[in-house]
Amino acid sequence: MPHGSDTLLALFVIFVAAQIGALLARVLKLPGVVGEIAAGCVVGPSLLGWVTPTEPLEVLAEIGVVLLLFSVGLETRIDEMKRVGRSAFLVGVLGVIVPFVLGSLWAHGSGFDWDKSLFVAAAFVATSAGITARVLQELGVLQRRESRVILGAAVIDDILAMLLLGIVTALQAGEDVQVGSLVLVVAEAVGFVVVIGLFGTRIARASTKRALPEKFGTSLALALALCLGLAFLSTKFGLAAIIGAFLAGMVASETPQREHLEHQTQPLLALLTPFFFVLTGAKIELAQLADSATLLTLGVITLIALVSKLAGGFLGALALGRRGALIVGVGMMPRGEVGVVIASLGLAAGVFSPRTYALIVAMSLLTSIITPPLLSALFKREAGKPDPTQ
Amino acid sequence: MPHGSDTLLALFVIFVAAQIGALLARVLKLPGVVGEIAAGCVVGPSLLGWVTPTEPLEVLAEIGVVLLLFSVGLETRIDEMKRVGRSAFLVGVLGVIVPFVLGSLWAHGSGFDWDKSLFVAAAFVATSAGITARVLQELGVLQRRESRVILGAAVIDDILAMLLLGIVTALQAGEDVQVGSLVLVVAEAVGFVVVIGLFGTRIARASTKRALPEKFGTSLALALALCLGLAFLSTKFGLAAIIGAFLAGMVASETPQREHLEHQTQPLLALLTPFFFVLTGAKIELAQLADSATLLTLGVITLIALVSKLAGGFLGALALGRRGALIVGVGMMPRGEVGVVIASLGLAAGVFSPRTYALIVAMSLLTSIITPPLLSALFKREAGKPDPTQ
Numbered sequence: 001m002p003h004g005s006d007t008l009l010a011l012f013v014i015f016v017a018a019q020i021g022a023l024l025a026r027v028l029k030l031p032g033v034v035g036e037i038a039a040g041c042v043v044g045p046s047l048l049g050w051v052t053p054t055e056p057l058e059v060l061a062e063i064g065v066v067l068l069l070f071s072v073g074l075e076t077r078i079d080e081m082k083r084v085g086r087s088a089f090l091v092g093v094l095g096v097i098v099p100f101v102l103g104s105l106w107a108h109g110s111g112f113d114w115d116k117s118l119f120v121a122a123a124f125v126a127t128s129a130g131i132t133a134r135v136l137q138e139l140g141v142l143q144r145r146e147s148r149v150i151l152g153a154a155v156i157d158d159i160l161a162m163l164l165l166g167i168v169t170a171l172q173a174g175e176d177v178q179v180g181s182l183v184l185v186v187a188e189a190v191g192f193v194v195v196i197g198l199f200g201t202r203i204a205r206a207s208t209k210r211a212l213p214e215k216f217g218t219s220l221a222l223a224l225a226l227c228l229g230l231a232f233l234s235t236k237f238g239l240a241a242i243i244g245a246f247l248a249g250m251v252a253s254e255t256p257q258r259e260h261l262e263h264q265t266q267p268l269l270a271l272l273t274p275f276f277f278v279l280t281g282a283k284i285e286l287a288q289l290a291d292s293a294t295l296l297t298l299g300v301i302t303l304i305a306l307v308s309k310l311a312g313g314f315l316g317a318l319a320l321g322r323r324g325a326l327i328v329g330v331g332m333m334p335r336g337e338v339g340v341v342i343a344s345l346g347l348a349a350g351v352f353s354p355r356t357y358a359l360i361v362a363m364s365l366l367t368s369i370i371t372p373p374l375l376s377a378l379f380k381r382e383a384g385k386p387d388p389t390q
Numbered sequence: 391m392p393h394g395s396d397t398l399l400a401l402f403v404i405f406v407a408a409q410i411g412a413l414l415a416r417v418l419k420l421p422g423v424v425g426e427i428a429a430g431c432v433v434g435p436s437l438l439g440w441v442t443p444t445e446p447l448e449v450l451a452e453i454g455v456v457l458l459l460f461s462v463g464l465e466t467r468i469d470e471m472k473r474v475g476r477s478a479f480l481v482g483v484l485g486v487i488v489p490f491v492l493g494s495l496w497a498h499g500s501g502f503d504w505d506k507s508l509f510v511a512a513a514f515v516a517t518s519a520g521i522t523a524r525v526l527q528e529l530g531v532l533q534r535r536e537s538r539v540i541l542g543a544a545v546i547d548d549i550l551a552m553l554l555l556g557i558v559t560a561l562q563a564g565e566d567v568q569v570g571s572l573v574l575v576v577a578e579a580v581g582f583v584v585v586i587g588l589f590g591t592r593i594a595r596a597s598t599k600r601a602l603p604e605k606f607g608t609s610l611a612l613a614l615a616l617c618l619g620l621a622f623l624s625t626k627f628g629l630a631a632i633i634g635a636f637l638a639g640m641v642a643s644e645t646p647q648r649e650h651l652e653h654q655t656q657p658l659l660a661l662l663t664p665f666f667f668v669l670t671g672a673k674i675e676l677a678q679l680a681d682s683a684t685l686l687t688l689g690v691i692t693l694i695a696l697v698s699k700l701a702g703g704f705l706g707a708l709a710l711g712r713r714g715a716l717i718v719g720v721g722m723m724p725r726g727e728v729g730v731v732i733a734s735l736g737l738a739a740g741v742f743s744p745r746t747y748a749l750i751v752a753m754s755l756l757t758s759i760i761t762p763p764l765l766s767a768l769f770k771r772e773a774g775k776p777d778p779t780q
Contacts, residue, residue, distance in 0.1 A: 232395065
């Protein structure tokens, strides 16, 4: 019985495009993820038009990036995260403040009033951990101290971005900023991360000394249930789903099944992460950016986004030495789909014109394409040298 | 950034409900799949209302059943299928004719005119291979001759069901049956199955003597691309997506990577097949069947559906001995989502009243719940005895 034929075709096209893109990228000595995003741009509405982002494809993409961060969490131990806590905190905070200040200055300079400028600036803030996590995993450097700092900072970054978005949305709507309720919201989010990150991992370590009877389900099924459950819960605390998935991975990494789970997660990533990266690429609307004035503006805001995040991350991570701080700064640069979400909110709220919307989306996605090769080059230039930070 | 929160919750609920249902079923010594379908009925709109089938969930379910039949194909060798070709053909043909004749007699007896009766009867015809395949896999009996016959017959069944549906749709719309074009459609479908089944497997066997360089992608990525591609193509030939996926699995099973692929497919099935079975259960609309007259009718048509398929399958498989033929007949009984699709077509075309629609959907799903315990009991009663057919 033929049904769902169009969706099956889209699945096939996306999956194959991702493989071809990753292959070409590797031939060009670039990270595979760049090829997958570029392939999305090619098969997406801007060029070939073979794939249009639809709700089912978005859900597959979301599951893909959730599983990716779960697998990154699996390779992350809470003890090692605690050791880089101070640097991660500084990187998270400075990596939000510097882009927010520079972004709002640029927006005000371009003629937005202050309330709107702060909203525009919010789109400069939030790091998207998916792209960087994938590059770190591809390079096999998740155990490096810089990687820990980036991942920890991404969690802090997400909490602060939520706070900022709450403030600018209230300001923009002409409402008073309810300091009390904002403090409560942030306290809840911090509480969620701390409870899962500290106590969840401790419970996992203690309880799995006695193995569960096999009939209570396989360890993979339990881990996936934990991953989906915490991903959902974390959206309830105003955080990205990937934060909950990352924490779930960290909890699972404290169990004796860790290696088994790492192994079993690989086929899931192989099937599902291409949807995330190809759809990221498919959202780049080239037609909106066709005239040279817009391209110039795009260049300017992309430069501001890159430099401000780099500066914030670099300053926060100076304790890792200049090269380590550089890696961290670069690793924090991608805005990815988080920038797209904020731009959509701005468009819906009438703060952004369609052109501003297209610019911010394009900037977010450009940062995602530019980061992987830089990060890869920085790590490879180090290869062979002993890692002074370990 | 909170987005997709509702979908994440649905994913979590479906996944956990499936695990709990499967656990309870195993405690009751039933196949896990019965528990997953029952769990879907509980969390679905009929009872708790926690999960509503949406398009993204349907797509996940479709990917789940496609991967399931791919993995079944991986455990199926073309040479062994050829050996049971004759029995499979007879089972497929008789398993379509008997239910169609009995179904149309019942429908005409219940007051439908002949054109509509034939349409109703079409819903009695098509076997849904997903349920049986899962039970056979759970029991570890995919290598048995009965399992081969069932799988081969399911392919032939799907071709004949497509043919029948083409005829009754034309009759119902008051059009002439275009014999020439129907023959062409069936010839194309048969051609697709034969070309992939015979030549695809041969090419796979020949070409993989030289291993592909690793940079052309992993064998899993290639296999998944083949699976999605053939699943799509098979819908283009009017067949179910799972037929193409099954053929893709058979092609991949001829390569040296077969065991590696079987291993890597397991986590994919663990994550995705629950969506198929839970959604199957969630579609059972209990409220439509509340009065006793409807329940009686439901009992009658379910009995007709079960007995007619059992008889057709049994007669076709007599060469396997009476017990083997019984297993084959039972294995062909589930109508599952194929019956649901035909019922939807009938509702849309105005052939069925909402009550008839609900009846046919409930009948299709009941056959899916009744079959697994029977099939499991038949195989278990044999356990210990040597298999005379091997």
